Amino acid sequence: MNTIAIVGKPNVGKSTLFNRLLNKKSAIVDKQPGVTRDRVYGVVEREGKPLILIDTGGLLFSGDPLETQIREQVIFALEEADIVLLLVDGKEGITSLDRKITEYVRKARGKKALVINKMDKGKDWSAFSDLGKMVLDKNFQISAQHNYGVENLLKWILSNCEEGEIAKGTTIGVIGKPNTGKSTYVNAIMGYERTITKEEPGTTRDSTNSYLEYNGRTIVLVDTAGLKRKSKLKDSLEYYSFLRAIRTIEESDIVLVLVDSTKKVSKQDKNIIRWAIDRGTPLIILLSKFDLVPEEKTEKILKYYDRELSIFDWIPRMSISSLKMHGIEKSLATALEIVDKLDKKKPELESVVKKAIAYRPPPGSTKKVELYSLKEHRGKITLNTNADKNFDEQYRRYLENRIRKNIDFKGIPISLKFKRG
DSSP: OEEEEEEOSTTSSHHHHHHHHHTSOOSOOOSSTTOOOSOEEEEEEETTEEEEEEEOOOOOOSSOHHHHHHHHHHHHHHHHOSEEEEEEETTTOOOHHHHHHHHHHHTSSSEEEEEEESOOTTOOGGGGTTGGGTOOSEEEEOBTTTTBSHHHHHHHHHHTOOOOOOOOOEEEEEEESTTSSHHHHHHHHHTSOOSOOOSSTTOOOSOEEEEEEETTEEEEEEEOOOOOOGGGOOSHHHHHHHHHHHHHHHHOSEEEEEEETTSOOOHHHHHHHHHHHHTTOOEEEEEEOGGGSOGGGHHHHHHHHHHHTGGGTTSOEEEOBTTTTBTHHHHHHHHHHHHHHHTSOOTTHHHHHHHHHHHSOOTTOOSOOOEEEEEEETTEEEEEESOGGGOOHHHHHHHHHHHHHHSOOTTOOOEEEEEEO
């Protein structure tokens, strides 16, 4: 695959260029330096050539543990990349930090280009008299924000890429409150430090994609920022991270909701589950960090979750330990089983609904209720009937319960829509 990594120090416009090449807002862009911490992936096809773009965290070389982890993520990106774009700030000029980063880039195996960003049209190149010391395979002058020079850069990128097709994969979103172990779970599946993890809540700011092959199929695993209540969001970065996580729910084939098994179920845990249900996204609840639960309390803890989450009894729930790899493969296999059920035909569904209506007609109906037709797609059920106005919320729940009792919709939200036949 044609993999392009964008690297550089903080706040040189890496995410802006990433979004420009991707032609959509995928990575969070903000004036505050250091917004991107993990490797953020995006896939796009240009002129019949599939491109995997990697946005990386800003490189610094202090002894800060988080910066060390960011540096490790950048090194991973350089090892993966067929093309490396080293971005520098044209307004600031080339700094000693840029030169130090260049030494990292020179070691990469792929093609390398120096990209001078924030250079509005007509700017003078003479400000870069020492450019020759940093020239890699190619150099470009661009403004990612204003789309100046990006077309020439893209032409060069495509000239070094091969034709092919983007592999279609199953997208699995990993969501939950901050510090529930989402990144540790992703790292357990990937087998290496795919995302930055530490004890401090909220380490992951953006949604990060990981690609893997599992039992012959491609999976896109999306790690998200912890979902806080809107009233708890401190700044624009947290707000954008929140929106990105919500978008992950909407775009995923299924989401895994991580709930910290060492803590009581919170209102926010239930809100996150409902956000997925409201968007019609299939889901599984994973009780994370279960290795920290004392063995003698296991049964008591599981009964507690049975009670607290009883309203969601149709959602598969399993305990996991990412550190000890307990339940990790099972959770992945279960997620794929649910996705595979989505498009299976359910010929018995119409009969089940007709029997449920005959057994208990909707309230207020003065004549025989006729069900003229029924269509179902991924849990969205449309019924054409002569009594569409009589199906209130309580009756909807009755029908859903009858459907779930007779047909396997485990993990799949059901939404009922009634039309006048």
